[in-house]
Amino acid sequence: MRTPIEEVSAHLKEFNYEDWISELSKLTEWVYSFGNQHFPSSKQQRISDIEHQVCLCIEVLESVPQEKRELNHERAIFEYLKGRFYNAIPDVYKEEAERHLVNATRLNPRLRDAWHCLGSCFVKKGHIHRAKRCYQTVLEMVIFRCFFISENPAKHIEQSIKYAQRMLVLDDKDGICLYILGCAHFTSFLLTGGRDHNNLQLALEAYEKAKKIVAAKANPHLEYDCSMVNRYLENYKMSLIGFSDAASMNPASDALHQMKLTLQLLDKLEGLIQCKRNDKNKGKSKGKSMETNLPALIESLANIDLNPLYNRATMDLLAEGPNKRIAVIAAVWCLVKYEYKAPVYYMLCDSDENSFVLIAFGILKEAIKQGDQVTVLEPICKFIDFEWEGKHYQFKSVRVNLLEQVLVNGNALPPNSVIREPISYP
Structure with missing residues (x-):
């Protein structure tokens, strides 16, 4: 040889x-x-x-x-x-x-x-x-x-x-x-x-x-x-x-514009969360942006089947960071409009009526809609709590990066829900 x-x-x-x-x-x-x-x-x-x-x-x-x-x-x-x-x-x-x-x-x-x-x-x-x-x-x-x-x-x-x-x-x-x-x-x-x-x-x-x-x-x-x-x-x-x-x-850069966009996003997220908190405290049945019957959706979350490998939890039980073997089931009550295509921001409400932000990377906006019941597997949780120019921002968010982390109405998302294009840089 x-x-x-x-x-x-x-x-x-x-x-x-x-x-x-x-x-x-x-x-x-x-x-x-x-x-x-x-x-x-x-x-x-x-x-x-x-x-x-x-x-x-x-x-x-x-x-x-x-x-x-x-x-x-x-x-x-x-x-x-x-x-x-x-x-x-x-x-x-x-x-x-x-x-x-x-x-x-x-x-x-x-x-x-x-x-x-x-x-x-x-x-x-x-x-x-x-x-x-x-x-x-x-x-x-x-x-x-x-x-x-x-x-x-x-x-x-x-x-x-x-x-x-x-x-x-x-x-x-x-x-x-x-x-x-x-x-x-x-x-x-x-x-x-x-x-x-x-x-x-x-x-x-x-x-x-x-x-x-x-x-x-x-x-x-x-x-x-x-x-x-x-x-x-x-x-x-x-x-x-x-x-x-x-x-x-560098005053010629668009850094001030990006700062403005960030504050606009934060104001919108905090405003939606605060609105839902007020509605919950006053005993109202639904938020202004929710046309579907939110209380009925929240009540039906208990009917969503869950893989026995995961433990069902509400937002107040999550730790900051990755939550292994945990699943949060919530109703989508609002899609947050934002200047850029990615990530996509949604407002969700769990079975205890805790509102939080869902941030989805790599998933098409149309894959999750208002009124859907979403199961987030092994959620990555972030606690936002800081002050800026006299305003206090305080809310919780959950991030998903993969299609496999999300079930919609109890079903896995189809493969064509993945974003194939790169995120455009400002």
Whole structure:
């Protein structure tokens, strides 16, 4: 049986080296995989075995005829592959690797993989600042593709996150890199229609770390983006403070407009909740915005069957944060109109007539309607309680990110209820 190196060599000769770049790129992946999985009895033996495979790969690479690598692009790829082969030995610096990778970046400064590999080479050499510059170059190219080229943006966001994390291993006080990492996580959240709140939390962590660094702290874009993330996370007070600060740093931005929108939303939510509280205290049978018979709907909530794996609860029994193995069943009495498509806000009332806000990410507005009976599984609860400019905002909300978290009138939502489009950024 032929080895992968022998197979590639035979294939190249058979097809006259027409696809040498593709075949040898695959071979570099194999060499790195071999190095990561090969563990003989001693470290020296391991290095010797990997070096032997690298030499065999270099021989195959050198067999590519000169006329097949005359163009600058081809020469750059040739130098990159050669440097990458030499760089394949874990934790071992090779001068040959650096020389060929530097040549590759000079021949083609936009060859991202060559910059990435050169950064790895400098890490092995102990030249951390030079490695960092290489990774910064890579990150700038990835960000450029992400924001200016629509082809597979999710892939470029994933690469941005990977490269930013690698740079932060070298320097965890790099404010620009932390900001880029936050932007990448935030963009990933937006691209998924808001379903992945883990990325939103990671974005906030990166932004908050960046704000502690003097060089990044004065960036109004950082403050603005952080405020947007806080609004999605329902950290409304921090969002308002951030928009106010961003507007002070850059009056030309729309930070004041976003601040106004946030307050309009809060006023509407608090007003609806307060109206329902007053109706409950006065013993009224229904709210002004509810055309359906709300008391009858609330009474019928007890008839909704519940999976025995979940415990039925009302809002006053929920803890802040995720509530595992808990289900809240409530009636929808109002859809809250808001300027943006996502998330969607509803006003609900549970069986004890506790009103709360349901915030739905990644679910079409039409999937849940006024008068529906909604079962929220494992609700993620948020307690809003703060003052702003003399007004007190106090209410509870429940967030859902996945279709599987919601039953409407006792039934699962159909798959076509998922929002496939990304959330538009203001």
